[in-house]
Amino acid sequence: MEKIKVAINGYGNLGRAVELAVTGSEDMELVAIFTRRDPADLETASGLAVAQSEMAKWVGNIDVCINCGGSATDLRHQSPEAATLFNVVDTFDTHAAIPQHFAVVDQVARENDRLALISTGWDPGLFSLNRLLGESILPQGETYTFWGPGLSQGHSDALRRIDGVASAVQYTIPNEDALESIHAGEQLELSTRDKHRRECWVVLEDGADGEAIREQIVTMPNYFAEYDTTVNFISQKEFDRDHTGMPHGGTVIRQGQTSDGTSQVMSFKLALDSNPEFTGSVACATARAVARMAAEGARGAITLFDVPPVKFSPEAPEALRKRLL
Amino acid sequence: MEKIKVAINGYGNLGRAVELAVTGSEDMELVAIFTRRDPADLETASGLAVAQSEMAKWVGNIDVCINCGGSATDLRHQSPEAATLFNVVDTFDTHAAIPQHFAVVDQVARENDRLALISTGWDPGLFSLNRLLGESILPQGETYTFWGPGLSQGHSDALRRIDGVASAVQYTIPNEDALESIHAGEQLELSTRDKHRRECWVVLEDGADGEAIREQIVTMPNYFAEYDTTVNFISQKEFDRDHTGMPHGGTVIRQGQTSDGTSQVMSFKLALDSNPEFTGSVACATARAVARMAAEGARGAITLFDVPPVKFSPEAPEALRKRLL
Numbered sequence: 001m002e003k004i005k006v007a008i009n010g011y012g013n014l015g016r017a018v019e020l021a022v023t024g025s026e027d028m029e030l031v032a033i034f035t036r037r038d039p040a041d042l043e044t045a046s047g048l049a050v051a052q053s054e055m056a057k058w059v060g061n062i063d064v065c066i067n068c069g070g071s072a073t074d075l076r077h078q079s080p081e082a083a084t085l086f087n088v089v090d091t092f093d094t095h096a097a098i099p100q101h102f103a104v105v106d107q108v109a110r111e112n113d114r115l116a117l118i119s120t121g122w123d124p125g126l127f128s129l130n131r132l133l134g135e136s137i138l139p140q141g142e143t144y145t146f147w148g149p150g151l152s153q154g155h156s157d158a159l160r161r162i163d164g165v166a167s168a169v170q171y172t173i174p175n176e177d178a179l180e181s182i183h184a185g186e187q188l189e190l191s192t193r194d195k196h197r198r199e200c201w202v203v204l205e206d207g208a209d210g211e212a213i214r215e216q217i218v219t220m221p222n223y224f225a226e227y228d229t230t231v232n233f234i235s236q237k238e239f240d241r242d243h244t245g246m247p248h249g250g251t252v253i254r255q256g257q258t259s260d261g262t263s264q265v266m267s268f269k270l271a272l273d274s275n276p277e278f279t280g281s282v283a284c285a286t287a288r289a290v291a292r293m294a295a296e297g298a299r300g301a302i303t304l305f306d307v308p309p310v311k312f313s314p315e316a317p318e319a320l321r322k323r324l325l
Numbered sequence: 326m327e328k329i330k331v332a333i334n335g336y337g338n339l340g341r342a343v344e345l346a347v348t349g350s351e352d353m354e355l356v357a358i359f360t361r362r363d364p365a366d367l368e369t370a371s372g373l374a375v376a377q378s379e380m381a382k383w384v385g386n387i388d389v390c391i392n393c394g395g396s397a398t399d400l401r402h403q404s405p406e407a408a409t410l411f412n413v414v415d416t417f418d419t420h421a422a423i424p425q426h427f428a429v430v431d432q433v434a435r436e437n438d439r440l441a442l443i444s445t446g447w448d449p450g451l452f453s454l455n456r457l458l459g460e461s462i463l464p465q466g467e468t469y470t471f472w473g474p475g476l477s478q479g480h481s482d483a484l485r486r487i488d489g490v491a492s493a494v495q496y497t498i499p500n501e502d503a504l505e506s507i508h509a510g511e512q513l514e515l516s517t518r519d520k521h522r523r524e525c526w527v528v529l530e531d532g533a534d535g536e537a538i539r540e541q542i543v544t545m546p547n548y549f550a551e552y553d554t555t556v557n558f559i560s561q562k563e564f565d566r567d568h569t570g571m572p573h574g575g576t577v578i579r580q581g582q583t584s585d586g587t588s589q590v591m592s593f594k595l596a597l598d599s600n601p602e603f604t605g606s607v608a609c610a611t612a613r614a615v616a617r618m619a620a621e622g623a624r625g626a627i628t629l630f631d632v633p634p635v636k637f638s639p640e641a642p643e644a645l646r647k648r649l650l
Contacts, residue, residue: 021583024465033476071449099646126635131649133634135649136634137607138606191640257600258606265596265597268594269595270591270593274589277587278462285462288461306635307637308631309630309632310631312458312461320457321423321424321628322423324457325423
């Protein structure tokens with residue numbers, strides 16, 4: 001069988017992770033990594049860097065292009081642009097803006113006869129899938145999503161913008177007691193503060209006032225004021241040794257009742273050593289599904305909600321039924 | 326929108342559970358419960374009992390028929406028979422016989438222009454789905470399935486067949502230490518005995534020899550000899566008070582590596598107060614998907630692997646994307 005020809009568009013943490021996943025998949029072939037930088041200066045593991053301005057020349061030679069830009073700015077234009085040329089996958093994760101992004105990408109993809117899957121990954125992505133299954137199977141009930149333990153990129157950025165902070169990370173820690181009670185079938189009303197706490201690890205610049213910075217952090221609205229926040233000051237050496245990974249994860253729980261007093265609990269949990277590598281792996285499996293669904297005639301924008309799970313696997317359906325059902 | 330017209334075929338524990346789920350779904354209407362017994366003698370919650378011999382008269386008035394017989398004998402013929410008349414769903418759970426059952430049902434369904442989804446539920450079913458997703462997203466890794474804590478019907482039956490046993494249940498208990506180690510990313514080689522233990526609760530008949538029966542249980546090949554098995558003798562009163570529910574559940578864990586030393590763990594867990602009620606709820610959501618996919622032209626046999634998740638929900642795709650993605 002012919003291999004699925006994949007391109008990567010954007011080479012940051014996620015682009016590198018997708019490269020790892022695609023080159024590790026026997027049924028896929030990585031053919032190009034599009035970059036805004038000078039390809040001659042970009043060191044990639046596969047040596048496939050190509051200038052983004054050359055993208056149009058690759059039409060017909062790429063089955064699916066995985067857009068690896070950031071949601072804040074890149075993907076809003078990267079996905080519609082790439083969808084004029086290729087079938088695409090993206091990890092657009094600004095929840096509130098998904099309907100609009102979907103509409104824009106859908107129109108472009110239809111006009112250009114492409115298939116585009118937006119917002120794959122884990123949240124949005126696998127977590128969304130589990131929220132959908134939970135509600136559909138147990139219509140009477142409550143869904144809870146907990147994030148962490150894990151590094152929050154946005155909150156870490158907020159710390160680093162403070163004057164006097166040399167390096168910083170923030171970990172989101174779910175309330176394990178609440179999680180346990182919900183798993184046991186207890187229904188809880190949880191405030192923002194009840195669900196998660198925030199743990200900051202900060203390296204100060206020489207001469208910075210630690211106590212003033214601590215106060216600035218724990219009172220920062222929208223980021224930290226609504227949570228129980230702890231601030232730990234450490235040396236750059238400790239920081240470099242202990243806090244450069246990007247672990248993350250979380251749990252989606254559906255707690256339902258099928259009759260009076262009969263509690264049923266479904267939960268899906270991720271514990272990830274590397275958030276970008278896992279997201280890259282999900283994007284890679286999603287790209288396989290998109291290449292196949294496009295070959296079968298699907299067009300326009302879709303999400304993970306629209307993908308028959310069999311499409312994610314390189315194996316034949318009959319083998320999967322026999323081995324995994 | 327017109328409601329989905331559902332029939333139930335067979336009215337045991339599962340049939341009753343499906344009745345509960347379907348009558349609780351606003352987009353569905355239960356129209357008939359087919360039974361081999363005299364419908365006049367069958368008390369159903371909905372009062373919709375119809376003789377199984379009348380099934381053919383309902384063609385054209387049923388969007389999907391949920392077959393609720395047992396796998397051991399009923400479903401092997403019940404599903405192909407019903408698929409000559411209706412789109413069908415079944416919960417066939419004899420894992421080794423699934424490929425053959427699929428082939429038989431597929432042929433009948435195609436010949437009669439029907440869609441038939443076999444082997445829904447949780448294992449096979451949601452657990453299978455998680456095994457498939459785990460392997461597809463993390464191709465380098467190991468999948469572990471643990472069952473319980475929960476009541477095993479087959480093992481309870483084996484206890485009740487012993488002379489001198491008045492009532493009995495058996496609970497399968499997963500090894501929580503092993504589960505925890507795997508969640509933490511540790512790779513384990515587990516024997517049958519390492520994964521689960523078996524806990525029996527037995528009411529003796531008057532004058533029965535408890536110690537002889539205990540010995541007979543713990544040495545019974547295929548059922549108990551391969552496990553650490555404990556036998557507790559209790560009174561009929563205690564049995565009736567504490568052991569008539571049908572709890573079950575379990576965990577599917579995929580432990581993968583996306584690069585050297587980078588561990589990624591996905592896990593899906595069920596904790597069910599009532600195994601039949603949960604299976605009935607899954608069958609009900611599956612029936613919704615089958616009715617819709619059949620209306621869109623799908624034919625032949627399929628499994629949960631082939632269903633786009635959006636089909637399980639009564640809500641519109643755009644609302645689901647906005648609310649759950």
